Every structure is written in C-alpha cells, then in structure tokens.
Amino acid sequence: MEILFSVTLGILVASGVYLLMRARIYPVVMGLTLISYAVNLFLFAMGRLNTGTPAVIGKSAEYGDPVPQALVLTAIVIGFAMTAFVVVLSLRALGELRSDHVDGEEPRE
Amino acid sequence: MNHLIILPILLPLLVGGFFLLRPKLSSTATRVVSLAATWALVPLAALLLMRADSGQIDVYALGGWAPPFGIVLMLDRLSALMLVVAAVLASFAVLYATRGDDRRGPDFHALFQFQLLGINGAFLTGDLFNLFVFFEILLIASYSLLLHGGGADRVRAGTHYVVLNLVGSSFFLIGIGTLYGLLGTLNMADLATKVASADPERAPLLAAAGFLLLVVFGLKGAILPLYFWLPRAYAASSAPVAALFAIMTKVGLYAIIRLFFLVFGSEAGPLANLVLPWLWPIAAVTLAIAVIGALAARDLRITLGYLVVVSVGTLLAGVALGTAEGLSAALFYLIHSTWVAGGLFLLADLVARQRGKVGCELACGPKLRNPMLLGGLFFVGAVSIAGLPPFSGFLGKVMLLQATPVGYQALVIWPVVLVGGLGMVIALARAGSTLFWRMSCSPLETADLDRVRLVATAGLLLGSPLLVVFAAPVHAYVQATARQLLDLAPYFSIVGGQGI
Structure with missing residues (x-):
C-alpha cells in the first residue's frame, strides 16, 4: 500500500510542477491544486497507513493517530481558501492585463 | 496563567472581525477605532517586553491542555522584542493610511488588523x-493588502507573490508532516527534545525536513535565490502597506532563528546547528546581489525594496555566526532596519505625491514644494540605512563586524558588508540627488504636504536617532535575548508542565 501511495503522490506532484511551469494562469491554478492534494495526502499518511483503526481510543485494540487528520482538515480548508483567492485574482488579472500569462504580458519570442 | 500574552492576538482578531460585520460607522469613526486598536498594541507589547525581560519563558496553554498535547503560546525575550518592533511600525503605518490611503479600496482597516493578527500570532506561537496557520493568516491578509487600490502593476506583482507563497505553503506542510511523522509532536520545545534524542538513522530525513522549512522561511524572508518577488511587490503596493511589509521579511527571519536555534540548535546531536554553515555564504551573496540590484534600480521604491533585501542579508550574516554576539548584533540591526525601511517607504510616497506623474522614478520631475524638509528626512533615512555614523545602522554594522571571528568568515563578511555599504551610499546618493536637485522649475499646485503623513514618516525615521541615544539599554536587552536563545534548558523544561 505504501508503494502505491507514494507513487500516486509522486505523479500528483510531478504533474503539478509541470503545470506550474506552463506559466499560464489556468494551468498554474490546476498545478497548485494538484500539489496541494498531494501535500494533504502526504500529511494524512504521516499518521501511518492502516485499515480498521478508528481514531478513538477504546473502540479497538489499535487506534489511529487523530492529529494528522486534524492537521489535514485545517490544511484542506486553508488550501481551499487560497485556491479561491488565486482564481479571483487571476480573473482580475485577465481583466486588467488582457493576458493569462503569469507575468502579465506575452513572452517575447 | 497570565492572560496578557494572548491579547496581542485577540485584539486585532476582534477589531478586524468587528470591521467585517460592516458596522455603519462614519469613515472617521472607523479610522479612530483602527488607530486606537493599533496604538493599543504598543503599550501592550511594551508590557510584555518588561515581563519577558525578567528572563522567564512564559507559556500560555490554550484550552488548558498542558504541552506537548495542546497548542501553546510562548513568550520569551525574542518574541516580546518582535512584538514591540511590529507594533511601533504598524501604528505609524496605520496613522499614515488614515489620511486617504485607506479609502482607495474596501476593508483596508479589517485587512490591516488581520495582518497584525497573523504577525503577532507568528511571533507568539x-x-x-500553529505557526503555519498564522503564516497563512498573515499571507492572505497581505495578498489583499498588496492589491489594495487596484491597478495593473499591483495585479502583476501580486500574481507572482501569491503563486510563490502558495508553493511555499505546500513546502511548509511537507516539512511539518515529515517532522510529525518522525517525531510525533509539533510543539517546538518538544520537537527540540525529540530531535536531540532521535535515532541517528533518522537524521537524514530530519535534516531534509529542516532544509525544506529553511526554503519556506527563506522565501518569506527574501533570501537569495528566493527574493525576486520582493522589490516589485513592495514597489507596487501602496505606501502604508509597503511600510508594514518591512516587518514581513523579518517574520521569516524570526522563524529561522526560532527553528534553527531551538529545534535544530546546539543540543540536536548529529543535527546540531544544521543550517548555520549554509546560512552565512547565502547571507553574503544575498547582500552582494541586492546591492547590485539597488544600484541598477531606476525607481526609488525599487531601490528601497532592494535595500530591504540588503538588510535581510546583513541580518542573516549575524544569525549565521551562531554566537551570542552575532545574534545580538543581528537583532539590533533588525529593529533599526525595520523602522527605517518602513519610514523610507512612507517618505518615498510623500516625495512621489509632490512629483505628480513622474512619481518615484529617478528622472527629472517637477520642483518639490518642500525640498529642504523632505530632503532632510531622506538624508537621515539614507545615512541610517546605509550604515554611516551617527545613526543606528552604523552601530548595528559595527556590532556585526566586531562579532565576526577573525578568519575565513571575517574574510568574506567584512568586505561584503563594507563594500555593500559603499554601494548603498552610491545608490542612495544618486537617487537623492536626482529627486531633490534635478528638478524643473515649476512645482505642482495640488501637492500640499499633509501634516499627519509627515508626522508618521518622521516618527518612524526618528526611531534611528532614538536607537542611538538609547543604545545601551537596547543593546543590553538584545544581548540578554541572544543568551536566552542559546541556552536551551529552560525551553526543554516547558514540556512536562513547568512554567504554566
């Protein structure tokens, strides 16, 4: 399970970085989103990957670590707010600068 | 448990939240509330400073959960000092903003308070x-403040700033996740004890997490090669915002000091003083490149942006020495550079207002209406930030140079700091002579000097001579701070219930 999980995270981050490098607002936003997905999954996995271990003491012999779950919830909320902000900012940039390049102008060939 | 510690977080939170409710206040009333709330932080921070000066580390356990289980706020000499620096800077910035800059976009005062919430929280946690959360709060407030007033330049600079910081936040989370996964705690004092007793096999992973966090704080602190966003962002933002941002790079540096002297500090076994050997060459190169940037700039505000990066480099050099002398020199320089850089950003706006369309561009412009007054202030600020006597920049630099041990490090740091100082003098002399001497004959009719703005600007710049007059007590305090930071035993005793 760990190998599958880490390969997934690797693909997510690699795609995210590739999209970031496209330097156009929409791919950049998608790239940031993919990276933040990967980061959230990574945080989640820091409580170790187990099945059948509820995060409540006394329900079963083994229990999962609740802290990473709390952390990942916080990170998801913050990441969501930030993504929303970037989307609004990019709409504004498109209106003000008439270009969807992150530098605000088309690169010179 | 003393509830005073949480007030610098609660006050801006409540006031900012109050503004968000959109109360039907006149603009004067809004300004008065915002001014009062910001100025109230100054005596509050001063009280905390006096409290911290007893040498005790105060711990405030939120919700009564004893560390390491709950979230704690921690007040030591360093956090108290940073609170005072931020509060003074913010109160003059908000005073400047009340003369019209706050009306250029909605919700300025609410955002300003949330920015303060994030800054104070980052210093106290x-x-x-929790540091990550406060970083995000101060970042999202700073995104909006940077765009305050709108316009193509701000949007352009803002896009870079936002995207870079979002990537930085991802790194921050990966670093935190790795530390938690390996050590099972997030309390900084507890992390320090756990790192000290960690299995040597895990040292490389811990080091990787440490360096990831260094990248994040380096991005916030604008250290080479992560400073490229700064000059444009600072130059594009409105004056009070740029002045407040003078503390933002210092938040990054504060986090570097906190993390790499406590968690990866002298007690960390194989990871002891993990980043220090890396820091000081980076500091030297940052300083050198930023001086070149300042020399090349064609706009006073860009020059000032690069001077902020120069101050980051100088500070980092002091931190990288890792000794009490180096740290105390860096902290003294931090107080000075924050206030003077903030004052210069405000002054640049005052000058730009009298030059009409030319603004701060280093070109021939209309005659200034108050050339002597503004020129005099610029002279004080420039002499101070370039590190010439008799102002505080000089003292900070002398302390730094004295703290550098003779040898390899001195061979690098001395020439870079001294030649860099010369470069700054040249850049500022060129800027000043263009702005104040190369003028066409007719002044603009509509450019009266606003008294309140002038007071705010002069107040911040006055910090420099005051720091010289009160150099002895300030120096004693920063030295005590440095000693406290290097003596880790009191921090370790936080975990386990003492000190609550």
Missing part, C-alpha cells in the same frame, strides 16, 4: 503547525 510555540507550536509549529
């Missing part, structure tokens, strides 16, 4: 994940 003793929990790594």
Whole structure:
C-alpha cells in the first residue's frame, strides 16, 4: 500500500510542477491544486497507513493517530481558501492585463 | 496563567472581525477605532517586553491542555522584542493610511488588523503547525493588502507573490508532516527534545525536513535565490502597506532563528546547528546581489525594496555566526532596519505625491514644494540605512563586524558588508540627488504636504536617532535575548508542565 501511495503522490506532484511551469494562469491554478492534494495526502499518511483503526481510543485494540487528520482538515480548508483567492485574482488579472500569462504580458519570442 | 500574552492576538482578531460585520460607522469613526486598536498594541507589547525581560519563558496553554498535547503560546525575550518592533511600525503605518490611503479600496482597516493578527500570532506561537496557520493568516491578509487600490502593476506583482507563497505553503506542510511523522509532536520545545534524542538513522530525513522549512522561511524572508518577488511587490503596493511589509521579511527571519536555534540548535546531536554553515555564504551573496540590484534600480521604491533585501542579508550574516554576539548584533540591526525601511517607504510616497506623474522614478520631475524638509528626512533615512555614523545602522554594522571571528568568515563578511555599504551610499546618493536637485522649475499646485503623513514618516525615521541615544539599554536587552536563545534548558523544561 505504501508503494502505491507514494507513487500516486509522486505523479500528483510531478504533474503539478509541470503545470506550474506552463506559466499560464489556468494551468498554474490546476498545478497548485494538484500539489496541494498531494501535500494533504502526504500529511494524512504521516499518521501511518492502516485499515480498521478508528481514531478513538477504546473502540479497538489499535487506534489511529487523530492529529494528522486534524492537521489535514485545517490544511484542506486553508488550501481551499487560497485556491479561491488565486482564481479571483487571476480573473482580475485577465481583466486588467488582457493576458493569462503569469507575468502579465506575452513572452517575447 | 497570565492572560496578557494572548491579547496581542485577540485584539486585532476582534477589531478586524468587528470591521467585517460592516458596522455603519462614519469613515472617521472607523479610522479612530483602527488607530486606537493599533496604538493599543504598543503599550501592550511594551508590557510584555518588561515581563519577558525578567528572563522567564512564559507559556500560555490554550484550552488548558498542558504541552506537548495542546497548542501553546510562548513568550520569551525574542518574541516580546518582535512584538514591540511590529507594533511601533504598524501604528505609524496605520496613522499614515488614515489620511486617504485607506479609502482607495474596501476593508483596508479589517485587512490591516488581520495582518497584525497573523504577525503577532507568528511571533507568539510555540507550536509549529500553529505557526503555519498564522503564516497563512498573515499571507492572505497581505495578498489583499498588496492589491489594495487596484491597478495593473499591483495585479502583476501580486500574481507572482501569491503563486510563490502558495508553493511555499505546500513546502511548509511537507516539512511539518515529515517532522510529525518522525517525531510525533509539533510543539517546538518538544520537537527540540525529540530531535536531540532521535535515532541517528533518522537524521537524514530530519535534516531534509529542516532544509525544506529553511526554503519556506527563506522565501518569506527574501533570501537569495528566493527574493525576486520582493522589490516589485513592495514597489507596487501602496505606501502604508509597503511600510508594514518591512516587518514581513523579518517574520521569516524570526522563524529561522526560532527553528534553527531551538529545534535544530546546539543540543540536536548529529543535527546540531544544521543550517548555520549554509546560512552565512547565502547571507553574503544575498547582500552582494541586492546591492547590485539597488544600484541598477531606476525607481526609488525599487531601490528601497532592494535595500530591504540588503538588510535581510546583513541580518542573516549575524544569525549565521551562531554566537551570542552575532545574534545580538543581528537583532539590533533588525529593529533599526525595520523602522527605517518602513519610514523610507512612507517618505518615498510623500516625495512621489509632490512629483505628480513622474512619481518615484529617478528622472527629472517637477520642483518639490518642500525640498529642504523632505530632503532632510531622506538624508537621515539614507545615512541610517546605509550604515554611516551617527545613526543606528552604523552601530548595528559595527556590532556585526566586531562579532565576526577573525578568519575565513571575517574574510568574506567584512568586505561584503563594507563594500555593500559603499554601494548603498552610491545608490542612495544618486537617487537623492536626482529627486531633490534635478528638478524643473515649476512645482505642482495640488501637492500640499499633509501634516499627519509627515508626522508618521518622521516618527518612524526618528526611531534611528532614538536607537542611538538609547543604545545601551537596547543593546543590553538584545544581548540578554541572544543568551536566552542559546541556552536551551529552560525551553526543554516547558514540556512536562513547568512554567504554566
């Protein structure tokens, strides 16, 4: 399970970085989103990957670590707010600068 | 448990939240509330400073959960000092803003308070994940403040700033996640004890997490090669915002000091003083490149942006020495550079207002209406930030140079700091002579000097001579701070219930 999980995270981050490098607002936003997905999954996995271990003491012999779950919830909320902000900012940039390049102008060939 | 510690976080939170409710206040009333709330932080921070000066580390356990289980706030000499620096800077910035800059976009005062919430929280928290949360609060407030007033330049600079910081936040989370996964705690004092007793096999992973966090704080602190966003962002933002941002790079540096002297400090076994050997060459190169940038700039505000990066480099050099002398020199320089850089950003706006369309561009412009007054202030600020006597920049630099041990490090740091100082003098002399001497004959009719703005600007710049007059007590305090930071035993005793 760990190998599958880490390969997934690797693909997510690699795609995210590739999209970031496209330097156009929409791919950049998608790239940031993919990276933040990967980061959230990574945080989640820091409580170790187990099945059948509820995060409540006394329900079963083994229990999962609740802290990473709390952390990942916080990170998801913050990441969501930030993504929303970037989307609004990019709409504004498109209106003000008439270009969807992150530098605000088309690169010179 | 003393509830005073949480007030610098609660006050801006409540006031900012109050503004968000959109109360039907006249603009004067809004300004008065915002001014009062910001100025109230100054005596509050001063009280905390006096409290911290007893040498005790105060721990405030939120919700009564004893560390390491709950989130704690931690007040030591360093956090108290940073609170005072931020509060003074913010109160003059908000005073400047009340003369019209706050009306250029909605919700300026609410955002300003949330920015203060994030800054104060970052200085006070003793929990790594909580530090991340406060970083995000101050970042999202700063995104909006940077765009305050609108316009193509701000949007352009803002896009870079936002995207870079979002990537930085991802790194921050990966670093935190790795530390938690390996050590099972997020309380900084507890992390320090756990790192000290960690299995040597895990040292490389811990080091990787440490360096990831260094990248994040380096991005916030604008250290080479992560400073490229700064000059344009600072130059594009409105004056009070740029002045407040003078503390933002210092938040990054504060986090570097906190993390790499406590968690990866002298007690960390194989990871002891993990980043220090890396820091000081980076500091030297940052300083050198930023001086070149300042020399090349064609706009006073860009020059000032690069001077902020120069101050980051100088500060980092002091931190990288890792000794009490180096740290105390860096902290003294931090107080000075924050206030003077903030004052210069405000002054640049005052000058730009009298030059009409030319603004701060270093070109021939209309005659200034108050050339002597503005020129005099610029002279004080420039002499101070370039590190010439008799102002505080000189003292900070002398302390730094004295703290550098003779040898390899001195061979690098001395020439870079001294030649860099010369470069700054040249850049500022060129800027000043263009702005104040190369003028066409007719002044603009509509450019009266606003008294309140002038007071705010002069107040911040006055910090420099005051720091010289009161150099002895300030120096004693920063030295005590440095000693406290290097003596880790009191921090370790936080975990386990003492000190609550």
